[in-house]
Amino acid sequence: MYTRTADTKTADRIYDPYLGLYIKKLLPDPGIPILRKIADKIWTPIYTVSGSEKRLADTLRQNHISNYYPRICSIISNRKYENKPFFPGVVFAALTAEDRKIMNENFLVREIPEIRNSETEEHIFADICFMTMAEHISRFYPFTFEKEFRCPQLAAWKVTPMTIDGFGDCRFVSNEEENITQIYFNFKTIAKIIKFNLTLYQFRSLLVSKVL
Structure with a gap:
């Protein structure tokens, strides 16, 4: 359950009117x-050899091609x-037909669909x-992989979908009785599902800090 240990205004806290107390302020990673x-x-996924993602992203940058090399904080072991x-x-990149031609000739590229x-x-x-949303969340609450999306069907659970x-x-997926929220990101492009387990308090800190 919630505690009121954070019920003090400081530079690193932000007021949450829903909880009626100050909670830890989370800052987006610039x-x-x-x-x-x-x-x-x-925007297109570019497939490379595992371990060469940063080199490919650097090559794209050198060719003035906008790209996104997503990195996420994950649990290894023992915290x-x-x-x-x-x-x-x-690695993802915003490509023209000419960009595709240039990158197809690069030795780091295995496939551009x-x-x-x-x-x-x-x-x-x-x-x-x-x-990018999942990346921000992982800076505070590292993720775990799930093989499939299993949505609880109990009456106490509330499911809220989000689309862009x-x-x-x-x-x-939240349950106020159990004080838990689960966030599922189903990435159809890469066929992976990432799941975060948060307390409702942690979830509120994401919302109030506008990290989501």
Whole structure:
């Protein structure tokens, strides 16, 4: 249950009117990019050899190609954490046809899939927007992988879906009786699901700090 140990105004706390007390303020990581659609370019996953993601991202930057190399904080063992590639072997880039040609000739590139319709393009962009959200959350609450999405069907559980432009799949599953919230990010582009387990107090700190 909630405690009132945080019920004091300090520089690192923010007032939560829902709880009626000051809670820890979470600051977004400035190293995580704010992604935007770019005219005449398509955000596309570029597949490389696992372990070469940073080198590929650097090469894209040298060629003035906007890219996103997602890194996320995960649990290793015994409460040890590590920032590592979100999806090993994948970097996202906003590409033109000419960019594709340049990158296809780079030895680091294994495959650049062809994006054939606007719906797939929207799915990819929604997925990478969710990735930035998951990256921010992981800085405070490291994630765990789930093989499949299992949504509790008990009456006490409330499921709230979130979409971006009608695409993507992010779900908040909460139970006030058990003081728990689960956040599921279902990344269809890469076919992975990431799950965060939070207390309602932690979840409120994300909302009030506007990290989500």
